[in-house]
Amino acid sequence: MQEFLQQLVNGITWGSVYALIALGYTMVYGILRLINFAHGDIFMLGAFIAYYAAGWFGVQAHPSALGALLVLVTAMTGAGIAGFIIERFAYRPVRKSSRLTALITAIGVSLLLENGGLLVFGTDPRFFPQVATVTKISLGGGVTVTNIQLIILAVSVLLMLALRWIVMSTKVGKAMRAVSFNRDAATLMGIDTDKIISFTFVLGAVLAAAAGVLVGLMNPKIDPLMGIMPGLKAFVAAVVGGIGNIPGAVLGGLIMGVSEVLVVGYISSTYRDAIAFVLLIAILLFRPSGLLGKHQAEKV
Amino acid sequence: MARALKTLGILVALIAVNVLLPKLIPNSYFLRVIMLCGINVILAVSLNLVNGFTGQFSIGHAGFMAIGAYTAAVVTMKVLPGATLAMAAAGVPPIFAHGAALLVATLAGGSLAAVAGLAVGLPSLRLRGDYLAIVTLGFGEIIRVVILNVDAIGGARGLSGVPAYTNFFWVALWVVVVVGVSYNLLASTHGRAMLAIREDEIAAESLGVPTTRYKVLAFVVSAFFAGVAGALYAHYDSYLNPASFTFLRSIEIIAMIVLGGMGSVSGAIMAAVALTVLPEALRGVKEYRMVIYAMLLIVLMITRPSGIMGTRELKLPWFRKKVAA
Amino acid sequence: MNAAGPSLSLDHVSMVFGGLKAVSDLCLDVHPGELVGLIGPNGAGKTTVFNLITGVYTPMSGTIRFGEQVINGCRPHDICGSGIARTFQNTRLFAGLTCLDNVKIAAHQRAHSTYWDGMWATPRSAADERAIDSRARALLETLSLSDVAETRAADLPYGRQRRLEIARALATDPKLLLLDEPAAGMNPQETEALMRLIEEVRLRHHLAVLLIEHDMKVVMTICQRIAVLDYGVKICEGDPDMVRRDPSTIRAYLGEDVA
Numbered sequence: 090m091q092e093f094l095q096q097l098v099n100g101i102t103w104g105s106v107y108a109l110i111a112l113g114y115t116m117v118y119g120i121l122r123l124i125n126f127a128h129g130d131i132f133m134l135g136a137f138i139a140y141y142a143a144g145w146f147g148v149q150a151h152p153s154a155l156g157a158l159l160v161l162v163t164a165m166t167g168a169g170i171a172g173f174i175i176e177r178f179a180y181r182p183v184r185k186s187s188r189l190t191a192l193i194t195a196i197g198v199s200l201l202l203e204n205g206g207l208l209v210f211g212t213d214p215r216f217f218p219q220v221a222t223v224t225k226i227s228l229g230g231g232v233t234v235t236n237i238q239l240i241i242l243a244v245s246v247l248l249m250l251a252l253r254w255i256v257m258s259t260k261v262g263k264a265m266r267a268v269s270f271n272r273d274a275a276t277l278m279g280i281d282t283d284k285i286i287s288f289t290f291v292l293g294a295v296l297a298a299a300a301g302v303l304v305g306l307m308n309p310k311i312d313p314l315m316g317i318m319p320g321l322k323a324f325v326a327a328v329v330g331g332i333g334n335i336p337g338a339v340l341g342g343l344i345m346g347v348s349e350v351l352v353v354g355y356i357s358s359t360y361r362d363a364i365a366f367v368l369l370i371a372i373l374l375f376r377p378s379g380l381l382g383k384h385q386a387e388k389v
Numbered sequence: 390m391a392r393a394l395k396t397l398g399i400l401v402a403l404i405a406v407n408v409l410l411p412k413l414i415p416n417s418y419f420l421r422v423i424m425l426c427g428i429n430v431i432l433a434v435s436l437n438l439v440n441g442f443t444g445q446f447s448i449g450h451a452g453f454m455a456i457g458a459y460t461a462a463v464v465t466m467k468v469l470p471g472a473t474l475a476m477a478a479a480g481v482p483p484i485f486a487h488g489a490a491l492l493v494a495t496l497a498g499g500s501l502a503a504v505a506g507l508a509v510g511l512p513s514l515r516l517r518g519d520y521l522a523i524v525t526l527g528f529g530e531i532i533r534v535v536i537l538n539v540d541a542i543g544g545a546r547g548l549s550g551v552p553a554y555t556n557f558f559w560v561a562l563w564v565v566v567v568v569g570v571s572y573n574l575l576a577s578t579h580g581r582a583m584l585a586i587r588e589d590e591i592a593a594e595s596l597g598v599p600t601t602r603y604k605v606l607a608f609v610v611s612a613f614f615a616g617v618a619g620a621l622y623a624h625y626d627s628y629l630n631p632a633s634f635t636f637l638r639s640i641e642i643i644a645m646i647v648l649g650g651m652g653s654v655s656g657a658i659m660a661a662v663a664l665t666v667l668p669e670a671l672r673g674v675k676e677y678r679m680v681i682y683a684m685l686l687i688v689l690m691i692t693r694p695s696g697i698m699g700t701r702e703l704k705l706p707w708f709r710k711k712v713a714a
Numbered sequence: 715m716n717a718a719g720p721s722l723s724l725d726h727v728s729m730v731f732g733g734l735k736a737v738s739d740l741c742l743d744v745h746p747g748e749l750v751g752l753i754g755p756n757g758a759g760k761t762t763v764f765n766l767i768t769g770v771y772t773p774m775s776g777t778i779r780f781g782e783q784v785i786n787g788c789r790p791h792d793i794c795g796s797g798i799a800r801t802f803q804n805t806r807l808f809a810g811l812t813c814l815d816n817v818k819i820a821a822h823q824r825a826h827s828t829y830w831d832g833m834w835a836t837p838r839s840a841a842d843e844r845a846i847d848s849r850a851r852a853l854l855e856t857l858s859l860s861d862v863a864e865t866r867a868a869d870l871p872y873g874r875q876r877r878l879e880i881a882r883a884l885a886t887d888p889k890l891l892l893l894d895e896p897a898a899g900m901n902p903q904e905t906e907a908l909m910r911l912i913e914e915v916r917l918r919h920h921l922a923v924l925l926i927e928h929d930m931k932v933v934m935t936i937c938q939r940i941a942v943l944d945y946g947v948k949i950c951e952g953d954p955d956m957v958r959r960d961p962s963t964i965r966a967y968l969g970e971d972v973a
Contacts, residue, residue: 187694192519193643195687199681201687205680205683208676369524370524417791577827578821578843578846582822584811596799598822702811
């Protein structure tokens, strides 16, 4: 039982990371019906920006909470800018084209980020600076959680709450929801859809970057291809929860994280990546609209 | 009678080229590029049946290729050696014995890939466009992960020692077959049914076209040829590794039919050749190769998403008769 | 003109979307050779009825029969095979294909060749092609569309596109034709020509026709019987004169005050 609870703790930690990334997928899909293949690579970008920022701010030498925060904010800002640029120059021109065209463009951007990253950052993995020494905290019953895991959980929850506030309680958020319902109607209501779409991308990128930094804290080894698997898994998480559905992304992320950790713990680590695909196939065959999604019927 | 003669004529021509080619092009590197072009043409034209003709999003073609490759390799390496030895003992010239073995292995590989196409296609083809894309992507990855974990066929180390039976004749023959099948379908009511599904699935269904059946058929036939390409590839490089069958490989094939114009057979052929030759030409700048590739994709989608040919075909006299009206 | 053929019969058919009852307990018959009109204000559920008949939707309750066969729950292509063809409110032509190909596809059902025949261009496939080709051309001729046989459907003017839709539906060799607002967007001359066409087609092919239309002139002129739908409920049924005078129909269209 204790082992199970321990796995649960680990699973929820990973789940929150997946949730952060999944939110970006789900928001962009909700608003554009586009699967942003490049999103996982934004996650990678966030980790790398943080790596370099840590160097500039000397966080490695003098670790501090302020330094860590600065690194996080820098990574999020940098990724936000990247998200804006990608949307503006790669996705906006193909917005009126077919879905397949947009999908292929997204794949192109993803390849560009990955291979560009290999060129710029080199193929050797870097090591993320440690902002704090890892200490274990006991939760009772032999279950422990590390301070890093607590930081990850705290930051994730904070960001998700902030997102919820933005989407539900602000004018921009309302506009986002309107555009994802019906873009043309939103335009007719006077909403600048271009701005809202840009904003959505930036928001998603910011969250993915935060996830990148958090994962860097957990697994210090970072490389330009690190975004591929987490990106894919977060996408599956978004689909499981119901793509386009924000609470769904969080739920999907948690399910993904817990399932993965349990499979590794109880079955075998070689099948770690496979669980994502199994979940994907299962949800698409039995409930394609996702756990919290609504079935979209086409009007004939 | 005329058809039989035509078929014989093609076979003789291919045999002739097969014999002459190494003499005309002594450079083995060029020969290799030609062979790879052929294999990629088979992949691109077969994928075109699903993505181009029927308008479905399949992005897991490499998975079917992998199934064909490994199946064929296992057949020649584990199942057939007895038969080939027996033929050698009976005095059959190696080229015929090897050819026969390759044919059997290729058909086996293609068939198993087709069965996989059925297994994947049947449940998934009722899914909406981008969801189907994801399932096919997932399937391709699952295949790769499974192969990676099966040590009996090499696993992560790969499978080496596959007999090098592939030659120009076989590659060219299968190219002719897949291109011929594509054009034949286009000129038939079945091809039109596939196009109708692409243009408007609901209208097609209400006009009596059994859409799911056609989508699955396209999937199965396309998977068969992908398996064939895989079998040919296995017996060319003599070495198989799951890393050759990643999502990236599927994307490369997608890029070919997108560049050529989805729905155009001649476009797919041209683009497959172009995108086989281009990376070889860029070999010098290997690190930049993928970056250039990626930018090419993005720019192509922004500027000319319909590709070189759109849905049109190259109107050569021989083709004109096939693509009636 | 009394063509023997199956009757379409809707028996207490209902359809619910989310919380909305789009069609409520509908009973409607169309007998062989009849021309029945289905009218009602926008949103009354008329196209939904078509979608139910053709199998795009499956009714929540009730039965739909065509002749002896129960067709609710069948796939649309099977229902087409039973002899019911339809046109769409917003034309759903195969835009990138030629007019000839559009019609040829509709003739697909009668093909005898298999996919295998198609792949290898067997004589059976060639025979099918010849048959389909002549049939399609004949239909285009009937609907005065021969001159645009090789033109892309998307390039046709609107009025001719609607004709093409009808040609296509006819190519499936139906016994019942469902026309969804065929006169929409047409000027008076085009509408006149359309009315003549529908009559001509009905007589020549021995068809029953169920017609959704907003143009009252068309409805009152050519329909033998009219059913009126409002909020998914049939509020009136009878010949044109009767319907024209029916108070609940007038109320549905013009509102409470006018009646």
